[in-house]
Structures are given as C-alpha cells and as structure tokens.
Amino acid sequence: MEEIQNTATQNQQPNNQLQQNLPNATAVLVLGILSIVFCFCYGIIGVILGIISLIMANKAIKLYSSAPNLYSESSHKNVKSGKICAIIGLSLSSLYIIVLIIYIAVLGAAIGGGLMQGLGGI
16 A cells, blocks of 8 residues: 555646746746736837737747657746737737838828928918
8 A cells, every 4th residue: 555655746746847938928928917017118119029929929838849748837827918918018019010110100190291381371
C-alpha cells in the first residue's frame, strides 16, 4: 500500500516540476494592457504595442498547443488575456487614428475654404 502511495507521489512531483511558464506570457499581458492605456496618444503607440503583443501571443499560443503538458495553464490564460487586451487596444487605436484623420481633413477643408473665400473677395 505504501509503495503505491510512494509511486503516485513520485509521479505527481515530476509533472508539477516540468510545467513552466510560457515565455513572454507576462510581457504579452503587460503590452496588451499598455496598448489600451496608450490608445489615446494619437493611436500610434497603442497600435505598435498591440501589434507586438499579438505577434508574441500567437507565438506563445503555438508553443502551448504543440506541448500543453509542459506549460502551466495560468501562463496560457495570461497569454489569452493579453491577446484579448491587445485586440481591444489595437481596435481603439485604429478607431482613434481614423477619427483623427477625419478631423484633420474637415479642419483642412474648413481652413482651405475660408482662405479661398478670403482670397476671392479681394
């Protein structure tokens, strides 16, 4: 009976010791969150951080799917959360850039129309 318990204990210990965190799991999460935070800095910083986070997340997910027993599930959840945050940050940043371009176009049209009207009145 003791031999069965000892072998069961020995089988569990190496399995727990072999599981490690996915590389860059924390970095993916941090970059995903920062892409949301910096999406209103004219959108450029948020887009850059979001793209970097998505690339790193896709590499980590491929690595996890190739050998899920080697990596801890908590690090996989961090990668998935970071990827979701990166998608949200990338979407918000892209939307902000589009709104900014429209704003500049409208402002340029208004200034250009005013200049043309002013020059035509001379």
